[in-house]
Amino acid sequence: MKIAFYGSSLVSAYWNGAATYYRGLLRALAEKGYDITFYEPDVYDRQKNRDMDPPDWCRLVVYEGTIDALKAVTSEAVEADIVVKASGVGFEDDRLLEEVLRHARPHALKIFWDVDAPATLAELRANPDHPLRLALARLDLVLTYGGGDPVVNAYRSVGAAECVPIYNALDPQTHHPVPQDYRFAADLGFLGNRLPDREARVEHFFLEPASRLPNRTFLLGGSGWQDKPIPSNVRYIGHVPTRDHNAFNVTPMTVLNISRASMAENGFSPATRVFEAAGAGACLITDYWEGIDVFLKSGEEVLVARDGQDVAALLSGLSHQSAREIGERARRRVLAEHTYVNRAETADEIFRARLGAREAAE
Structure with missing residues (x-):
């Protein structure tokens, strides 16, 4: 299955606390056979402060911080079985969400993946006309990297069809014991x-x-x-x-x-x-x-x-x-x-159950 993932940055943790989460989870999903493309904008000097090379387990697309470039990369969403727009991408987030939803295939699984649910929910509560809040009816699922029942219930209260936490975890390949320094x-x-x-x-x-x-x-x-x-x-x-x-x-x-x-x-x-x-x-x-x-x-x-x-x-x-x-x-x-292999098992079950139910209904 193909995943088109639009996030802040995979290759730079510079002012980007979600980098470790993305890396661990997406690599574990790739090891389960997912074909992943990660799209990230060239903003906030992240590309000048890369701390990893583009991985071999994921296709990386870095695009300029312009509307034309955003439109070009979101047009590729049509090729994916699962389309993910993450929170806090950092360039025209509302426009990015709209373009992703516009280009995604009707039967693709459309997901908003929230890596800062408390901040996002505060914005949604404060603004009933927030673009994300209005888009929730067109999204199949909200995934979060934390929050438990309080976040799940809050997302449902503002219109999400379903919300499931996929918690942070450990990637043992990158975080492990080393000699003291x-x-x-x-x-x-x-x-x-x-x-x-x-x-x-x-x-x-x-x-x-x-x-x-x-x-x-x-x-x-x-x-x-x-x-x-x-x-x-x-x-x-x-x-x-x-x-x-x-x-x-x-x-x-x-x-x-x-x-x-x-x-x-x-x-x-x-x-x-x-x-x-x-x-x-x-x-x-x-x-x-x-x-x-x-x-x-x-x-x-x-x-x-x-x-x-x-x-x-x-x-x-x-x-x-x-x-x-x-x-x-x-x-x-x-x-x-609590490794990303464990978390990927949970995500994989969710993806396959939702897509399987959709196929059975056709």
Whole structure:
């Protein structure tokens, strides 16, 4: 079966948190026999900051950020059995959705794949005439990379025929244990770009514990923090390329996951980083969100903090040996249950059931 997938970027993770998700899931689908073409616009300097070559398991089409180029690539949707328009593509998203739906074959499976459901749903609730909301009746399915029942019910309430979460996961080929790299030595490391929906939580869960524990060392990676006041025991290293993420995860005694506020509020939304860190065998401390135990067992495979005081207490009571044991249990769990091969099985079942029912009805 042919999939035409219109997304933000497959080959660049630069200001593109969905890259790991796309790579892991689409490669696993390709291994199941899907013929995939991924279409991405040349915007936001992503092509200048590629962190992987075009893969051999997927045809990549990069198009200019112009309406003419958008029309040209969406005309190819007619060749696909499954047509996917992802959220947050980054260039004329509403126009892209309309053109994709216009060119898709009548019997093709038409999907909106939401990689930031809380943000999208907030827009739909605020605007009854939002182009996506008006297009939901023409879409067969909404898939999301997180959210659980709150997101499923919210999408149904605004007109989606069906909504199914396909959660983030681990790609063991890209995220795995590596030797420690003492550029990243610390008691606690946090890796994340500075975003309005996250900054206050970073202050609360990362900078506050650093102030509480002046004898502990903290490592901050990610873009945008250079002018942020930080305690003297926090070392800021700027952007960390994806090739160094495994080393960043395995070297500190612990690493921290801080969900964006909207993701934490919805629950059942593990960030890609949760699985990347666990796959490398890191001891992960995460902020609390409903549904954590669906993915990792609190206290045994992951440490859970409800505030900065909890983070400080967890760090103070943790030894390097116990941290390694927690990280190893997490790695075993995600390898068994939370890989993109597992997620691709779910997606494949959904695709085949929907297309099979359509064929049987003809």
